[in-house]
Amino acid sequence: MLKVPEHQVAGHIAKDGKLGPLVDDRGRFYKPLQGDARGENEAKFYESFSSNKNVPDHIRGYFPVYHGVQLAEASDGSGKLPHMVLEDVVSGYVKPSVMDVKIGSRTWYPDVSEEYFNKCIKKDSATTTVYLGFRVSGLKIFDCQESRFWRPDKRVVLAYKVDGARMALRKFVSSNPSADSVPDCAYASEVYGGSNGILEKLLELKAWFETQTLYHFNSCSILMVYENESGGDDERRAQVKLVDFAHVLDGNGVIDHNFFGGLCSFIKFIQDILESSDNRCENGH
């Protein structure tokens, strides 16, 4: 039985008769192939990537597992459509906080149509993409104090400037994200820090991007996920995954300097938050 995913924060949503992705109860995510070049390109990427021996195993873990293409009942009632079957990155989490961050100081790339270029550059300039090298695309944070999810309106998120982006990254690891008061960054060291934290994972990805010339990840996002349900093991299980490969192209011997630069800028933001929250802990706050 396929249903609408609960925790999707960005991209097309399969709601109110619209075409969008679905999930099953076995940890799989079904993304409809839209019959245009993008779906084809994404499937082509997953096929290439799954069989690419030059991708080290520890890097493979940052990408959703690909299970090929299957026919499934489309969410808009249009019948059986081919869907890419992927690992559902948030399955196995009870109360996940999720954030989608589009990486790179430009979302366009050489040889796109003028129309697409203009659309991208307008959005890149209106958001933090040009200035910061990344933009927050969507987020859903569990507010531990209110015991409910906080999910700001998409238009508010896209209007974030530098301060808004920083604040969103602070709220992401706070127990009071929905409050107007200063985010407490209570979970910064558990989620961003530590040997299994998000920063370590981003640094591992960065090292690969310094030299990999296989793919250019145009317009791709990094998805950050962690658990809020207090279980016996107290583990946050923070995860970093790259998603959305509709615009990936061959690297052709050149590194993905656009993604790399944005990733480094994003890492610096995380490091700054970690450092300032560490300082506060030392001061007994």
Place this chain on the structure above:
Amino acid sequence: MLKVPEHQVAGHIAKDGKPGPLVDDKGRFFKPLQGDSRGEIEVKFYESFSSNTEVPDHIRRYFPVYHGTQAVEGSDGAAMIVLENLLSKYSKPSVMDVKMGSRTWYPEASEEYIQKCLRKDARSTTVSSGFRISGFEVYDHKELSFWKPDRKLLNGIKVDGARLALRKFVSSNTLSDTSSKPDSAFASSVYGGSRGVLTQLLELKTWFENQTFYHFNSCSILIIYENESIHEDGARAQVKLVDFAHVHDGNGVIDHNFLGGLCSFINFVRDILQSSDESTDN
């Protein structure tokens, strides 16, 4: 006594009554202040940088020493920026100017300027590779003279052309002959080694991963090395950042544009070094 510099490879030159840079015989370089805000921005940068105590010494040496501004005779009393002449200690220097970054425009620029930059960035290797070669001059050890590629040709090169230029830059064979393959004879002395270009670029890269003081929009990296007695004394390769007319405050954000381009450039240099090492092994 001031004269026109011999080895300038990019940027403005003195022509038709318009001022260009000058050098003296005491190791100084005089750069005319552009009439618009650019000259002002460049001076502001040099002043800020010279007194910025948070810039580590080992990074400071990648920047020209600043000697203030001076009104110079013969240039209508126009003010000039006085800098260290980066070539004064070289007798036969090969020089290359590489503009770093996958875009040369920046958010604070005017719409007109942004459009002009976008066009140039798309036509060159800037967008695809994160850098473009603005110009270079290399000493031809067979012809015993300097060779410079045609400026127009250089503007139209793509990725392969950039790679070829970087090979030619460290070659000893006749460069004007397009049929002969560049021998990359000096790749390991110039690009490699404990104080070679690659090591210097990697040192700069580490600083750029953290520094949030300045955004070096449209800046170039200048690569210089000595050809005189290169076999006996080595290449004395140097990397310098130049051209700060569009530098803006970092405001707590790293210069991801420069960093991305720098990392891409490093890979190009490393590839050439590795393939030249491999061919000598054979």
